[in-house]
Amino acid sequence: MRVVSCNSFGPLDQLTIEERPPRELGPADVRIEVKAAGVNFVDGLFVQGLYQVKPPLPFVPGGEIAGVVTEVGAEVSDLAVGQRVFVSTGLGGFATEVVVPAGAAVATPDAMTDGQAATFVQSYMTAWFALHVRARASAGQLLLVLGAGGGVGLAAVDVGRAMGLQVLAAASSEAKRAVAVAHGAAATLDTTADDLKTAAKEWAKAAGRSGVDLVYDPVGGSLAESALRSLDDDGQYLVIGFAAGEIPRLPANQVLLRNRRVTGVDWGGWIGKHQAENRQMLHDVLAAISAGDLHPVEPRAYAFEDVASALGDQLQRNVVGKSVLVP
Ligand SMILES: NC(=O)c1ccc[n+]([C@@H]2O[C@H](COP(=O)([O-])OP(=O)(O)OC[C@H]3O[C@@H](n4cnc5c(N)ncnc54)[C@H](OP(=O)(O)O)[C@@H]3O)[C@@H](O)[C@H]2O)c1
Secondary structure, three states, rough: EEEEEOOOOOHHHHOEEEEEEOOOOOEEEEEEEEEEEEEOOOHHHHHHHHOOOOOOOEEEOOOOEEEEEEEEEEOOOOOOOOOOEEEOOOOOEOEEEEEEEEHHEOOOOOOOOOHOOOHHHHHHHHHHHHHHHHHOOOOOOOEEOOOOOOOHHHHHHHHHEEEEEEEEEEEOOOOHHHHHHOOOOOOOEOOOOOEEEEEEEHHHHHHOOOEEEEEOOOOOOOOHHHHHHOOOEEEEEEEOOOOOOOOOOOOHHHHHHHHEEEEEEEHHHHHOOHHHHHHHHHHHHHHHOOOOOOOOOOOOEHHHHHHHEEEHHHHHOOOOOOEEEOO
């Protein structure tokens, strides 16, 4: 089998494609031929040694895959050879095949392509967790999504629209704003031209409000304070991530004023203590996708050999929606 190997932390072009012997299959394991490996923002940080967690070297990056079962262990009864599945691998997904415990593999619904199945888990589970579980958002509320053309942002547009929220999508390019509109954003805001606070408040005013109810922020950096200031009374600022590379310092007086709230969203950290709820959440997300209520984007495909370009495009904000490596 072939893998993308990170042998030392550093520039993306240090990644190598290597031949490895097939992994042994345990009695409770399945072997999966990878059809698509999802690329996430964090993968580029991992291989450069810029993430807070540094995997022991060498390691194979890649946290999400979709593919076809090619072999099942002697004790596996609920999965069969030929079945389409997806898996959250954590690491090790940038490979032509993976071996995982059968319990980690979930059947891919007919409604989903392999590309969608390899890219929706992190983005949709984060968005669902943020809006349903952390924010307890309700229909009719006004939601401002930053980074709305990226992975977790676009998923929040889709989940928010499906919950009956009015979504204002903020993004830096026409292509990103267009994909957000296609996923249900009611209006858009150009972060390279518009003053975020002014534009968001004007949009809210048209709905008879003096600010938005929710800000969903996976970007951080300089937009954060402006977004906080666009919140109405009792508005909630959801801290999702810091793709801009800068952790914002928000003025506490702007939280106090109007009785606003700042809410942390750490889906990954929550899973450990809430396994059953997380399984139920995945079930609910899959049911919504199968019912046609949610629409994970079809990702842009990169050849396996182009892993450095795929990760570089992600980190340089060139990806609209999601992307995958195709072994
Ligand atoms: N809290 C959680 O549980 C959780 C779960 C998953 C991911 N995350 C975090 O959420 C963040 C976004 O992840 P993602 O998968 O949505 O990434 P993504 O697909 O790359 O989207 C991030 C967006 O951030 C914006 N951005 C602004 N400045 C940027 C910069 N200097 N570099 C890169 N992007 C920049 C870009 O939108 P514009 O071009 O429109 O500005 C880009 O589309 C990451 O920090 C990730 O670690 C958090």
